[in-house]
Amino acid sequence: SQQGEEDPQALSIQEGENATMNCSYKTSINNLQWYRQNSGRGLVHLILIRSNEREKHSGRLRVTLDTSKKSSSLLITASRAADTASYFCATAYSGAGSYQLTFGKGTKLSVIP
Amino acid sequence: NAGVMQNPRHLVRRRGQEARLRCSPMKGHSHVYWYRQLPEEGLKFMVYLQKENIIDESGMPKERFSAEFPKEGPSILRIQQVVRGDSAAYFCASSNRTGSSSYEQYFGPGTRLTVT
Numbered sequence: 311s312q313q314g315e316e317d318p319q320a321l322s323i324q325e326g327e328n329a330t331m332n333c334s335y336k337t338s339i340n341n342l343q344w345y346r347q348n349s350g351r352g353l354v355h356l357i358l359i360r361s362n363e364r365e366k367h368s369g370r371l372r373v374t375l376d377t378s379k380k381s382s383s384l385l386i387t388a389s390r391a392a393d394t395a396s397y398f399c400a401t402a403y404s405g406a407g408s409y410q411l412t413f414g415k416g417t418k419l420s421v422i423p
Numbered sequence: 424n425a426g427v428m429q430n431p432r433h434l435v436r437r438r439g440q441e442a443r444l445r446c447s448p449m450k451g452h453s454h455v456y457w458y459r460q461l462p463e464e465g466l467k468f469m470v471y472l473q474k475e476n477i478i479d480e481s482g483m484p485k486e487r488f489s490a491e492f493p494k495e496g497p498s499i500l501r502i503q504q505v506v507r508g509d510s511a512a513y514f515c516a517s518s519n520r521t522g523s524s525s526y527e528q529y530f531g532p533g534t535r536l537t538v539t
Contacts, residue, residue: 343527350533352514353466359487398465409520410456410479411528 316399325382329386333399334379341402342382343411346395353357353398356384391423397402406419425450427517427531428497435537442502442509444534456497456516456528457490461467466514468510472498512536 317332333342341360345353359366359375359382366373372385386393396418400411428447436442436510448455453474458466471479472492483490487505492498502509516528 345530350535353530355527355529358527394516400466408466409518410455410471411458411466411516412468413458415463415465 316397316417318417319415320418320420322420322422323389325391327387327389327403329419329421331384331391331395331399331419332397333382333384333414335399335412336380337401337403339349339377339401339403342373343400343402344371344373344382344384345398345413346401347398347416348395356397386419389419389421391421394419394421427515427529429513429515429531429534431534432532433537435539437504437539438506439504442505442536444500444502444513444515444517444536446498446500446517446531448498448515449519449529452517452519452529454518454520455492456518457498457500458514458516460512460514460533462511462514469500502536505536507538510536510538 317333323329339361340360343358344356346356347353355366357371357373359373361377370387375382396416398413398416400413402411427449430445434442455472457469459469460466468482470483470490474492475494487503489501512533514533515531518528
């Protein structure tokens with residue numbers, strides 16, 4: 311079954327506002343990662359948070375992880391039109407020795423200038 | 424340091440033909456992953472390879488799909504006798520699996536396969 315599920319599926323905000331996206335997952339993880347994908351392009355790695363971490367910052371990005379609730383959130387502050395993209399969370403678990411990433415369906419963010 | 428390279432970027436095949444997708448990992452990376460993305464969907468894991476070994480192919484369809492990562496040269500994802508349902512974007516990712524960044528995967532730009 312799908313591991314990561316992002317919420318909302320689509321989000322439209324004005325430039326300068328903050329955008330919050332949520333991700334829930336079902337099983338144990340080693341880490342959770344957030345990626346951005348511009349339309350028709352490849353994935354850009356944004357941030358990785360390990361299972362023993364609760365919060366991480368990178369520039370205008372803030373990620374939280376709550377392993378008791380099996381959920382994570384990505385906050386983009388002071389959004390820009392260039393932030394318009396799809397955002398995916400992906401969980402990694404090494405239990406099977408594979409280290410594969412399991413992706414959600416993504417949140418499509420539109421930032422209106 | 425060049426990133427993950429994939430070619431071709433776009434591939435059009437008629438039903439029944441073979442598709443070969445190539446992936447060159449980042450320099451120093453010896454672990455390659457293949458993912459498939461259908462329109463409006465997230466990426467789905469297909470296969471994980473190290474040099475000359477398939478480690479996990481649990482996401483690969485049972486028929487027509489195969490992957491290799493030879494000692495020399497790029498990793499190849501091969502789809503035989505393609506069908507319309509194979510139309511998707513295929514992404515390759517690589518990692519070095521050492522130290523604190525062991526789970527960070529770096530993605531290539533993808534190959535968009537269209538089956539007509």
